[in-house]
Amino acid sequence: MTNRVGIVEVAMTPGAETKEYFLDQVFKISKEVLDKAGVARDDVGTVISASSDVFHGGMSCANSYYWDAGAAFLKNGSRQDGESLFAFIYAVMRILSGNYDTALVLGVCKGSENPDDDVLTHFFTDPFYQRQVGLNETIAAALQKREYMDRFGITEEQCAGVVVKNLKNALGNPYAHVKKKVSLDDVFASKVFMDPLKEIECAPKSEGIIAMVLAKEELAKKLTDKPVWFKGYGSSIDGFYLGDRDLLEGELPNAAKRAYDAAGIKDPRKEIDVAELCEPYAFQEMLWCEDLGFCERGEGGKLLESGATGVNGDIPVNPSGGVLAMNPYVSRGLYRLAEGFLQVRGQAGERQLDKEVNTALAHSTHGFAGQCHAVAIIGS
Amino acid sequence: MGRPVAIIGSGQTHHGRRFDVTYPELIKEAVDAVFENTGISPDDIEGVVSGTMPSMMEGVALTHFYFAEVLRSVGKPIMKTETCGSTGISLAFTGYYWVASGMADLVLVVGSEKMNEGDSQATMTTVLEPFYQRSFIAGAPGVFSMQSQEWSVKFGIPEEKVRAAATRLSVDHHNDAFDNPYAHIKKKLTEDEVNNARIITYPVRLWDVCPNSDGACAMIFASEEMAKKLGLTPAWVRGVGYSGEEYWFGDSEKAIWQCAIDAAKQAYGMAGITNPRKDLDVAEVYNPFTFQELLYYECFGFCDFGQACDLTLKGVFSRDGELPCDPSGGTLCTNPIGATGLNRVAEAALQVTGQAGDHQIPGAKLSLAHAMGGVDQYNGVMILGSEK
């Protein structure tokens, strides 16, 4: 690749539910990011958004609704369904193709208008088999957690440790939805939700409208002193029926390898300064750390206990509080990326890491027990 | 402009009311067909793009999960593109940009819909928000009737002439469909039958409207080196254009339809087309309604505004005319929404590679594919050529 793509600016809503009108929110965030980037709407090259019909207040063909509120009137644009990192990479592709100098990326999910995520994820099932026995994402995660404990000896204490760490981190994040100090005992006292998952181990349902401006190398440098560069990306999808898959040997290693290869990363634990992972269920953070090569298979619990993934550790994971603290289903991938961007820029406020951050990893997953994963690497 | 991108093969299912297969099995037919037609191994595919119209039409959300195996995507990078009715052509754009960006050399693109498993008009209603528009717009036919009326009144075209031109298109396309092995509705119609058919929403009558089809379309995009290496006849992507306008139906004019004009302009600009009627050899215009096809001829610059009816009646856009439009029978005869736009691209690619069989336009070198989506809100155009 001869050309580089830079992230110029980001704007996002906090995760707490509001009764703002949806289109007003999309407009405000799109306008905020364009103003911050100093790009007029007329100069926007292309607009790529991510949204998903069922997670969209009951409106089908999701991007019809917010097309013009999202700055795309008479623009060339497109939409990715389900995963907002897909929208990011699609915008990167469009810039790399040479057809566009700038792109506006949107992630849109107004959780407050939707029923519970478990209702909506139930519609991921096929009508003939998994729907009839009532599968949803939380059940899939519960099955995955039990296997994780049974096969690799992960303990409830370790799972609870993820909650304590991430919710503590979230206290310093103005965008976080769940803000409360919790102890291990609080986690143990939390109501059983879907045994072995307790309520507090499951992410909330949040709002999240986020916008990002990308630009090709020369322009990004003009627009900002501190562009953050796209370095690598990878995604991968697993098979459909839960029972056909090994829930602990999923597709994240594949996705990560693609991203690492593109970014030239050989030793992820050493070369990545911060990782923002998508852990809608607490135990998944440990499993994903293994998949990403931060530790050996089955060592995710020990990694957490060692403090390595804490804010002062050598591979801080989710200094923002992660998805456990804020979960706008479709846009959560872009939120992870935005956190990485702010860390690299040194603009993460209270949650800014003490060490120098040059390379950040953003991960997102959607589907039952991590059926689909996406990983993006960005850096200074 | 990025590096050259080629379409090196496609596969379509037979269309119809396909209650003989499940949704994934239907998609498998198209995907198997593209691998058989090209001889490419699924293992060599570097990325997969999937899409349907609104997932809830069939009641399954985020369908790429459900289709993971049949898309041959397990263990592979995947993208999921959806832009309402224009999903098909947006899928093709995703494949194009993926290759053009240099991030992949061989990308499989699959669009599908199983409309008979859902209720298309009920689903269309959910595209409209419940505060305002949902109470007034009666599915797709309502939208298009309003648009065609706005257009014909604006340009002072007599009602009888619009009817006659629309009837001509309907009779021709339903007849053309006999030469397309994958088409859904094939019918010998008389002008009287079309003129006197049941009114859906005036002036739209039964034979002015596309059917609900079940079907899928798969296509492979390749870089220049890969296309050469594989030795397949490429259809080169010469231009791409897409534009969208306001969600509120009443905010933009639909007669001189800016997003359609702009989409074509972008694509023509890339392809160096200055006189589309002369430069293009064949066009696969997205025509869910006969009246709208007429309007597109004008927005795409095939003729001046207000002229489409006259020229259609003269046969300018017929199979043997100056610029044949929809020799496949088009969307009017086959409409699996999430695949429809991709079908248009597939047909346009077959034409410039001389593989369109019985509905081949002899010597076609430059073709146009098009799709529309939203509440009359988006248009996308792709230009394909036999040469780079």
Add this chain to the structure above:
Amino acid sequence: MKKDFYTLENVIRLPHKYAAGPTFTRFYSGLKEGTILGTSCPSCKKTFVPARSFCPGCLVNLDEWVAVSQEGEVVSWAYTEREFFGMPGKPPAILALIKLDGTDCNFLHLIGGIEMGDRDSVSSAIKRGTRVRAAWNDEKRGHMLDIKYFEPVS
């Protein structure tokens, strides 16, 4: 200061007709007769349940039908006392991945026939590796839930 703005209830109601196709049709009629049908792949030799028309790994068409064992081992399970959307019955309920003997994938179904309502007693009755067997409803209508649940083999 902030006005409490209204919200509008928006009920999306959509009808669907799903084509089961030949494979699920045959699988369901198998259930009606009290058999669990799977299909085997001539290429990788794996047996899948429920039966499917193509191998999820090799993508070849499958037409070798087998009535699979109605017994197997629990691979993982989730227990809930809460009612959730789409739930086939009333809570408490256990959803489990079960590896039926002789098959090469896990079958997703319910576990029952044990003392429910208490997490600890459930945990002592059901473990990874617990042997379970299909219990059938008396009246079968060609539906996944013709199998009432899987119950521990005593």
Add this chain to the structure above:
Amino acid sequence: MRKGAICLISSILSLSHSVEEERVMENKNDYLILEDEVAITYENAYGPTWTRFFEGLKDEIIYGTRCAKCDRVLVPARSFCSRCFVETDDWVEVSQEGAIISWVLTEYEYFGMPTKPPFIGALIKLDGTDTNFLHLVGGIDLSDPDTVRKTVKNGMKVKAVWQEEKKGHIMDIKYFEPI
């Protein structure tokens, strides 16, 4: 806030003939068709702008907002102009009369249709505004389509007719009737 209360209305299996009208299938067996109907309840926030607009309707006022940049009056009122991409907070009470830009008589009914046919949906350019307002045209006999076609024309002047009882809903305007 109320969480979505949702129910799966029915999930029944029925044997139905897979009739192939258009194409002869190789396999003419009867396959099962699973019939299902889903109902999912969402809850959409009005926010301040819709709230004010609908409160206006309660008082028989149709509000629009004027864009300070392009000077267009947008109706229904909204908080931003999507072309100029600026906020709009200049509220104007717009005329309740206007001209029909286009219209369609809907006689067919489909599942989940919010307004029962027959009805005329129309784009109406209210005097002094710059967008077309989507609403119904009524106050005329809808029983005979041919009469309707002779009566309703593009360019025709219409005015708002209000419901007796208002709920802060778009249907507080009963329809627009010919002047």
